[in-house]
Amino acid sequence: MKVVEKIDNVRKEVKKIKESGKSIGLVPTMGCLHYGHLSLIKTSTSECAFTVVSIFVNPSQFNDPDDYKKYPRDIKRDIELLKKEKVDLVFAPSVEEMYKEKASTYVEVKGLSDILEGKFRPGHFRGVCTVVCKLFNIVQPDRAYFGWKDAQQLIIIRKMVSDLDIPVEVKGCPTVREKDGLAASSRNVFIGDKRKESLSLYKALKRIEEMILKEGIRDTSVLLKEGKGIITKYQGIELQYLEIVNMEDLTPVKKIEGKVLVLGAIKLPSVRLIDNIIIDA
Amino acid sequence: MKVVEKIDNVRKEVKKIKESGKSIGLVPTMGCLHYGHLSLIKTSTSECAFTVVSIFVNPSQFNDPDDYKKYPRDIKRDIELLKKEKVDLVFAPSVEEMYKEKASTYVEVKGLSDILEGKFRPGHFRGVCTVVCKLFNIVQPDRAYFGWKDAQQLIIIRKMVSDLDIPVEVKGCPTVREKDGLAASSRNVFIGDKRKESLSLYKALKRIEEMILKEGIRDTSVLLKEGKGIITKYQGIELQYLEIVNMEDLTPVKKIEGKVLVLGAIKLPSVRLIDNIIIDA
Numbered sequence: 001m002k003v004v005e006k007i008d009n010v011r012k013e014v015k016k017i018k019e020s021g022k023s024i025g026l027v028p029t030m031g032c033l034h035y036g037h038l039s040l041i042k043t044s045t046s047e048c049a050f051t052v053v054s055i056f057v058n059p060s061q062f063n064d065p066d067d068y069k070k071y072p073r074d075i076k077r078d079i080e081l082l083k084k085e086k087v088d089l090v091f092a093p094s095v096e097e098m099y100k101e102k103a104s105t106y107v108e109v110k111g112l113s114d115i116l117e118g119k120f121r122p123g124h125f126r127g128v129c130t131v132v133c134k135l136f137n138i139v140q141p142d143r144a145y146f147g148w149k150d151a152q153q154l155i156i157i158r159k160m161v162s163d164l165d166i167p168v169e170v171k172g173c174p175t176v177r178e179k180d181g182l183a184a185s186s187r188n189v190f191i192g193d194k195r196k197e198s199l200s201l202y203k204a205l206k207r208i209e210e211m212i213l214k215e216g217i218r219d220t221s222v223l224l225k226e227g228k229g230i231i232t233k234y235q236g237i238e239l240q241y242l243e244i245v246n247m248e249d250l251t252p253v254k255k256i257e258g259k260v261l262v263l264g265a266i267k268l269p270s271v272r273l274i275d276n277i278i279i280d281a
Numbered sequence: 282m283k284v285v286e287k288i289d290n291v292r293k294e295v296k297k298i299k300e301s302g303k304s305i306g307l308v309p310t311m312g313c314l315h316y317g318h319l320s321l322i323k324t325s326t327s328e329c330a331f332t333v334v335s336i337f338v339n340p341s342q343f344n345d346p347d348d349y350k351k352y353p354r355d356i357k358r359d360i361e362l363l364k365k366e367k368v369d370l371v372f373a374p375s376v377e378e379m380y381k382e383k384a385s386t387y388v389e390v391k392g393l394s395d396i397l398e399g400k401f402r403p404g405h406f407r408g409v410c411t412v413v414c415k416l417f418n419i420v421q422p423d424r425a426y427f428g429w430k431d432a433q434q435l436i437i438i439r440k441m442v443s444d445l446d447i448p449v450e451v452k453g454c455p456t457v458r459e460k461d462g463l464a465a466s467s468r469n470v471f472i473g474d475k476r477k478e479s480l481s482l483y484k485a486l487k488r489i490e491e492m493i494l495k496e497g498i499r500d501t502s503v504l505l506k507e508g509k510g511i512i513t514k515y516q517g518i519e520l521q522y523l524e525i526v527n528m529e530d531l532t533p534v535k536k537i538e539g540k541v542l543v544l545g546a547i548k549l550p551s552v553r554l555i556d557n558i559i560i561d562a
Binding site: 104 | 410
């Protein structure tokens with residue numbers, strides 16, 4: 001497994017692989033790897049001849065500078081973890097390497113980027129799209145792997161790839177959860193003694209699923225009222241949003257028919273968490 | 282020479298060429314081909330094993346719907362012309378083929394896109410960058426050829442390619458001029474009986490060049506005053522802008538040292554024209 005920091009060195013490695021006709025998988029990460037990332041990586045190594053994992057905490061997708069500063073980083077541990085997987089190349093650039101010459105180009109998916117997460121994190125998805133577009137251009141993967149944990153991100157990246165005709169297949173992998181149901185996230189290290197509170201969002205999602213699948217409730221206002229009630233009965237939690245939306249364009253659903261995405265965000269004193277489930281009614 | 286309308290068919294052709302290890306050149310055009318385009322095409326065919334010419338009047342780069350509607354189109358004549366060159370593939374998609382599924386993704390170079398041409402044509406460069414990014418993703422060329430006639434466009438595309446790490450070499454080719462000095466442009470068919478007036482901008486550019494290179498004048502306010510005077514003495518011309526700027530970031534230059542770009546736009550009753558020259562003092 002090679003670890004490179006320079007774009008030009010990635011290009012050299014990729015060129016050799018391309019010439020040999022092998023398929024390339026890319027798993028873009030911000031490091032501090034957990035089981036969720038490992039599941040993406042295992043999917044890539046099982047489907048692609050050559051797997052690239054990028055580790056880059058991308059400043060342009062953080063709307064809050066403090067959040068960027070304190071975002072967990074542990075590159076040494078990440079590299080040790082990746083050595084145990086069949087990863088071929090780790091791309092871990094510096095901020096200066098990724099954003100040289102006063103970068104001023106942005107890739108933006110209008111509409112989808114301004115709602116839900118986008119409403120609470122202005123500019124976030126523009127930062128994500130721009131850096132993912134750059135990574136696609138550097139690594140030129142056949143397939144790229146993203147987690148359903150960040151459902152809106154996955155839907156936006158698929159839209160960007162389709163709109164810009166980017167020659168990559170975007171694969172969504174299921175959310176990996178801890179034993180108690182908490183979605184794996186690098187930010188979970190900040191939960192501390194608020195474990196019970198952190199699980200409130202997942203509890204609300206599961207209750208909504210139960211109401212739809214077992215109790216046959218189809219009216220989203222009823223479902224959301226119950227779900228929100230579960231979260232707000234905990235002390236010290238801010239419920240930022242809880243919505244039931246269409247899988248394609250993320251517009252709110254009134255009456256449930258077919259597949260829907262239920263997603264939300266909560267803020268504990270020490271960390272902001274997101275989660276979602278897909279329900280096929 | 283193959284002519285294809287579908288993105289998937291371009292991908293199939295390109296895949297074969299890529300696998301054979303041959304280099305691909307792309308000349309993006311809006312059709313109604315003239316000597317300027319032919320010079321780009323000849324450069325590509327001399328430098329690349331496989332040359333793709335795209336013909337697409339891109340609606341998203343027209344700020345004025347009327348300008349889009351009346352933009353000259355003559356695809357049959359274009360194809361006849363291209364058959365005489367060593368062009369391998371012509372990509373002539375419909376608007377529906379290029380912008381399906383309610384496209385909402387935009388690529389934008391901030392700053393550079395809002396000045397000079399961008400000030401008079403809001404959204405123009407965002408449309409250009411987005412469609413060029415799409416063409417790069419579809420054709421995956423090793424080199425792409427653009428004319429210096431559209432100097433700001435060329436500088437913006439180079440910035441986009443650098444910022445987004447797009448694996449393509451952007452080549453700028455010199456402006457091709459008619460015998461009287463008028464820069465070749467598809468829009469020249471609209472000049473009609475205003476030939477003398479249409480040449481005013483070129484005359485101003487040449488006079489500024491003479492003042493810099495022969496008379497040693499370095500103060501741009503003096504140069505621009507003289508240049509603007511040449512244009513405004515004609516009846517029925519609107520001078521939209523005439524500027525002397527830095528080649529890298531298009532910022533105004535006060536005192537000339539080294540290379541500068543002198544560029545302007547004029548509006549005749551029937552057509553808007555742009556032109557520029559590079560002067561190395």
